[in-house]
Amino acid sequence: MSKQIAIRLPDELVQYIDQAVEEGRAPSRAALVAQAVGCDRRRRRAERDAEILAAAGADRDLDxxxxxxxxVPMDDLD
Known part of the structure; x- marks a missing residue:
């Protein structure tokens, strides 16, 4: 399921998105925005996991x- 939302972006970001779509680097504006949000979500999850591991201290069992x-490809973690 997907939900349509409206967002405001600076002109330079819209220009970048439109250029990416024009060049075939993304199938649509929505696809590029979804990819960027997904990338940010995975990065934040990885940062959280790194903080948890750092707080636990060095542990050879985790190697x-x-x-x-x-x-494991990051896309498989969703």
């Missing part, structure tokens, strides 16, 4: 988990 997590 295998970190290696596995580094090999």
């Amino acid at each position: 295998e988990l970190a290696e596995y997590a580094a090999s």
